[in-house]
Amino acid sequence: MSHHLISRRQMLAGTAAAGALGLTGFPARAEVNWKKYSGTTLEVILAKGPRGDNLQKYIKEFTDLTGIKVESEQIPEQQQRQKCVIELSSGKPSFDVVHLSYHVQKRQFEKAGWLADMSGFLKDPSLTLPDLVESDFSAAGLQYARNDKGQMLSLPWSVDYFILYYNKELFQKKGVEVPKTLDEMAAAAEKLTDPKEGIYGFVGRGLRNANMAMWTNFYLNYGGEFLDAKGNILTDGPEAIEATKLYQRLLTKSAPPGVAGFNWMESMASFTQGRSAMWIDADGWAPPLEDPTASRVVGKVGYTLVPAGPKGQFSSTYGDGIGIAAASKNKEAAYLLCQ
Amino acid sequence: MLQAGGGVPFRNSIVDDPEVKKGVKTKEWLQSVIDSAKISKLGLPVIIPVAEFRDIVGAALTATRSGADPATELKKAHEQFRPILERSEKA
Numbered sequence: 001m002s003h004h005l006i007s008r009r010q011m012l013a014g015t016a017a018a019g020a021l022g023l024t025g026f027p028a029r030a031e032v033n034w035k036k037y038s039g040t041t042l043e044v045i046l047a048k049g050p051r052g053d054n055l056q057k058y059i060k061e062f063t064d065l066t067g068i069k070v071e072s073e074q075i076p077e078q079q080q081r082q083k084c085v086i087e088l089s090s091g092k093p094s095f096d097v098v099h100l101s102y103h104v105q106k107r108q109f110e111k112a113g114w115l116a117d118m119s120g121f122l123k124d125p126s127l128t129l130p131d132l133v134e135s136d137f138s139a140a141g142l143q144y145a146r147n148d149k150g151q152m153l154s155l156p157w158s159v160d161y162f163i164l165y166y167n168k169e170l171f172q173k174k175g176v177e178v179p180k181t182l183d184e185m186a187a188a189a190e191k192l193t194d195p196k197e198g199i200y201g202f203v204g205r206g207l208r209n210a211n212m213a214m215w216t217n218f219y220l221n222y223g224g225e226f227l228d229a230k231g232n233i234l235t236d237g238p239e240a241i242e243a244t245k246l247y248q249r250l251l252t253k254s255a256p257p258g259v260a261g262f263n264w265m266e267s268m269a270s271f272t273q274g275r276s277a278m279w280i281d282a283d284g285w286a287p288p289l290e291d292p293t294a295s296r297v298v299g300k301v302g303y304t305l306v307p308a309g310p311k312g313q314f315s316s317t318y319g320d321g322i323g324i325a326a327a328s329k330n331k332e333a334a335y336l337l338c339q
Numbered sequence: 340m341l342q343a344g345g346g347v348p349f350r351n352s353i354v355d356d357p358e359v360k361k362g363v364k365t366k367e368w369l370q371s372v373i374d375s376a377k378i379s380k381l382g383l384p385v386i387i388p389v390a391e392f393r394d395i396v397g398a399a400l401t402a403t404r405s406g407a408d409p410a411t412e413l414k415k416a417h418e419q420f421r422p423i424l425e426r427s428e429k430a
Contacts, residue, residue, distance in 0.1 A: 141349030156349035161375035226384030236417035244409035303371040315375035316382030
């Protein structure tokens, strides 16, 4: 057993955690038979991005431990999704391990039966480290990874929660409190807006399609559910109307000019320039906001929950998982990599 | 990933680990993530035509920015999307 391999857990935490934890190798009690599939070659398809980079960074250590060779490729997200569908539907995918975007592909992959069931692997001590147990995954992760029969068809990898970013300096200047409710947020946004100074109270995704990621958080907090028990879509009811009125109010009264064309990047640009006082988006933007070479709001950013609606307070959640193609002939070896 | 502030794992033991927390520079950000995890809810319906859903309802939202009535636009989007969802489930 290697004493130099970083575990998936440490990889997810960040490289510094390995040293901080003093966990530079797998626990001695582990009974995983790492060499059992030595000589196998795995093919991995990843969506291009930091998560793919992170996995690739540790492939050599995995190969040193297991003797399993890994060929991996990162492809821009949209192309990766298309390639996965084409190859998986052919029944003969070129890859064993697939990086999937749950919020887009979960239903499609499950309905088609493209992913192998990992439930048995998770319970097998010769394949699974003792600290990897289903109960360690957050509720949203399990909701994504399990199918309706309770089978684990992937391992939840990385999650995005929607949060509220706010500019403390602008709030202080106008004497505005951090909003606890959506109504308070809309009122605060209007108070913070000062077009003469080029300051706007709220920014968020206004671009068609991208705008849904923000709107659904409003919808959930107004009590909306997406589907009824029969699978019918429900997004034209009173909750949807109220959420849309809020969206309309925020983006017409308190948002910067041109917001209808804004995705996350343009929204972030407005916020980092100190031009927008609040921004709702995924949680992964702290690094650029706190980067003094790219941001004018370093040290001034508040991070908090998306405000509550009249029917609840939720954080819209999206995420990625890693799974094994049902057609793979190397499922156990692939599972060693996934975990 | 977590310590760089650019990604959050689904595993609670990592997010809650005091040693890992020490390595996170923006503590307020981390707390917002921990608190959000407790109130997390899937942000899109678990359906196959997700892209079409986002396009059609997203277009309704965009229309409201120009003053269109939310109820009318959502109704139109609903009627447009419903058969697409039905077809995808029957396929």
